[in-house]
Amino acid sequence: MNDEHLHSVHQALQQLRDRAEMRQHLVTQSVSDAVPPDMRRLVQELQVHQIELEMQYEELLLTQASAEAATRQYIDLYDFAPVGYFTLTADGLIQQLNLRAAQLLGTVRQRLQDRRFALFVTMECRSKFLEFLVKTMSSDSRHTCELDMLREDGSHFFARLEGLAMLSAAGIKCCRLAVIDMTESKEASRALEASEARFRLLFEQSRDATLLIQDNYIIDCNDSALKLFNIHYKGELQGQHITIFAPPTQPNGKPSAEAAAAHTAEALSKGWSRFEWLMVGPNEEEMWAEISLTSFSLDGQSILHSVVRDITVQRGAREQLRREKEFSESLLDNSVDGIIAFDAQHRVTAWNQVMEQNTHKTEAEVLGKDIFDLFPRHREGLEGEAVCRVLAGERVTHYNLKLYGRPGHFESYFVPLLNTEAEVEGGLVLIRDVTERVRLAEEATQLKLRQQQEVHSAILTTQEEERKRIAEALHNGVGQLLYATKLNLENRAGGNSSRVSALALLEEAIKATRTISFELTPGILQDFGLKSALEELVKRIPHAGLHVHLYMKGDFDKLPQQLEVSVYRIVQELLNNIIKHAKARETFVHVVHEDGHIFISVEDDGQGFEPAQAKAKHSGIGLTSIRNRVDLLAGTLSIDSRPGRGTIVSIELRVK
Structure with missing residues (x-):
């Protein structure tokens, strides 16, 4: 807008300059010698005076353009500023404010002028505001404070106030006040504080041993970690290397320090890592732990949140289960039925050779995978229902389930697997190929059906022959007789009403006979x-x-x-x-x-x-x-x- 206005002013000035040059040309023109000298001198003075006035007018236009530009700049910097500006008297009355200030207080400027600013401060913060106003008015330096404020409709917002004492145009001391809405910043700060408090509470109250690690060294731990490692106070762990309780090498032969560095590097690069770790406790007993590392940043530094769980008992049980599974697999591979075993999480724990032959999936490819990932189309079908029922302790039998990718007929038996405490810990599926048995049964069924059809054919043939015989008898016997009777009645001389009735009855009898004949065996x-x-x-x-x-x-x-x-x-x-x-x-x-x-x-x-x-x-x-x-x-x-x-x-x- 300012550029367009200046452009138009320059155009007007250019026009004025052109007119001044024309007037100057007139001045240089000599007046006719016939005009008296006094008249010629007066004309020249008037022309010069006219040019001076036009030049003064030009300067006045320049001054006006500068004033308008300054006014627009003031409006841009004051009224449309993103910060609320107030001018307060020493008593806290609002003398002047910009548009943003009115928006912050939720009303128009006309309703805010000459009102006390303290009315828009909550009761809890008014004393703090008055103290801030007194301090600002009594010094020449800038003062700040943060207040909980109210809008016209009663809603709250949090604001930061910056005040400076100034002299007004009338020489009266006033307060220039800037108000910045800090609601979002304050809420974010409160959320961060609450999050830090929750994290600290979870960290301290967690039943899992939890460590904070920086640059491969322990910087903090909770009480559960002290109990796990049989340590009395945190100082014994803080500052120690993460391999403090690890043997020189892990069971896989890799040095513990090298393995720990690899796991921490993976957690820092991917954000998370989980692994099993052999540890040696204070009493020199071996302990297996499952360690989860989660990476996060704090003040620009990478920190690892480590959760340590003792899985010694679970690992021993798992090893025992593995040995038992190997023994079971040696037995199951000699079975003629396809056999699948799965745990409570639907993970495949056994897969015999018959399954490999029929699905073309090796045992190594399927072990540990979800059974429904191997058979995705059966998740919502009868198979999925059977798995759920088996894990609930029920035996289920299904016939002709398509678990194999080849044609045939199969019977599937779902059996729950129980532990020593009679609790369901998985399921077993036996798939028996009954294609040959079904084929023999179908052949027997077809033979029986053919025999039934032959019997039916004989019955139908007999029925139709009998119907044909009855129809011919009715047509050739009863029908002909009734027709002859009709002719006899028609040839009798002198009719009466009884004869007409007899003829009508005979006509109906003939129609009925023909209809019966057609229904019994239609010759057509x-x-x-x-x-x-x-x-x-x-x-x-x-x-x-x-x-x-x-x-x-x-x-x-x-x-x-x-x-x-x-x-x-x-x-x-x-x-x-x-x-x-x-x-x-x-x-x-x-x-x-x-x-x-x-x-x-x-x-x-x-x-x-x-x-x-x-x-x-x-x-x-x-x-x-x-x-x-x-x-x-x-x-x-x-x-x-x-x-x-x-x-x-x-x-x-x-x-x-």
């Missing part, structure tokens, strides 16, 4: 095939009661006769059920022949039912015969129905 099925028979079946259903849509896809001309009859009977029975029980207005029948299968789907918009309840009743809804037919044909049947939402019956039959 044998003569024209399944498609024509189903179309005729749909035509015979009165549209006023149920509107049926039939959709057929595929080649139905070369189907086995028994399968054609079964499909026809299934559709017939389903439509009868809908008419009797569903109270439907519309039905869609889909029959599809593709990929060696017959797919039947019958959907209605009727009242629906609960499939589980219908299956439990076994009768009353007409599905029993359909289920029997589908089972004998080794097909599948599914029912999707809800009360009030209609029913969808889907059937799949294999074409042999």
Whole structure:
């Protein structure tokens, strides 16, 4: 903004200079000789005076531009300063303040002028503020203090005050006060102090032996460390090298000093390190410790926080377990079953040769790893549930779990492993290959199924032959007789109402006989095939009661006769059920022949039912015969129905 204003001032001055030069040119022009000398002298003096006035005006504009620039600079430095500035009287009244000061107190400047500054200081800090104000007004040096202050809305903030006594323009002594919001800094300082206090409390009260190490030397320790090393006071440890209780060499043959330096270097570079360490106590007894090193910085120096845990007993037990495991592995590797052992943390502790052969993972690759890392897709499945149940002390058996990456059938037995105190410490999984046994069982099942299908075929053949015989008898016997009776009645002379009634009854009898004949064995099925028979079946259903849509896809001309009859009977029975029980207005029948299968789907918009309840009743809804037919044909049947939402019956039959 200042640059633009100065630019415009310079442009105005340039214009004034141009005008002055023009006026100077006029002065140099001589007045006509006809003008009297006094008049010529007066004109010249007026022109010179005009130029002097314009030059004075130019200087006035320069002074005004400087004043405006100074004013803007004052506003930038005072009103828009990031620090709150106040001018206080000797009594602490606010005479002047900037925008930041008003923001700090949470109100506008007009409401703050001539108010006591102490009103915005908490009651606990007002005496401290008054003492600060008196001290500032009574000296010429700068004074500071920190106060807890209040905003207009009552919220608190922490501020640092810097005050200096000055004389105002009227010669009255006042206090120039700078207020800096230190809330975030104060909160951070308090958090740091609290963190240091918590760290010290955790350090001193920790039940683990804890050391602070700098440059490989112990600088502090807690009481638990004194107890662990059987030392009476900290001075015996402070200043000692970290290898004070270590033997000259570790069991791996590496010098203790060199190994310790490597571990500390790793902790300093990575931030953390954990290792097992052989130590020699004050009584010369060996002790195994697990040491965790954590690196942190304090005042620019790297410090190591070391936690030392005595694991002598655990290590001995682990060694004993290792020896027992080696013995167990020698036995398990001779087993014909795949065997996995894992501990309570799901880590693999045994993996026999059968598992190696079937998973192509060696024992060295899997030992110590989480069992679900080896079989990640089984974590949420039945296998994961079985592992949890085993660790809870339960025996679990599963059939045909896919733990191997090859095809086959396997039985898996999950057994808990107990310690001497009957506590579960892991689990054992035995995987037995039963592929051959399952194959033999499937062959026996297929043989039994073929026998059932042959029996079913014989039954169906007998039933259809019997139905055919009954239909022919009805058609050729009863039907012909009734038809002859009708003709006889029609040829009699002179009709009356009784004759008309007799004819109507005979007509209905003939229709009923033909319908029975069609339902027992539709000749159209044998003569024209399944498609024509189903179309005729749909035509015979009165549209006023149920509107049926039939959709057929595929080649139905070369189907086995028994399968054609079964499909026809299934559709017939389903439509009868809908008419009797569903109270439907519309039905869609889909029959599809593709990929060696017959797919039947019958959907209605009727009242629906609960499939589980219908299956439990076994009768009353007409599905029993359909289920029997589908089972004998080794097909599948599914029912999707809800009360009030209609029913969808889907059937799949294999074409042999």
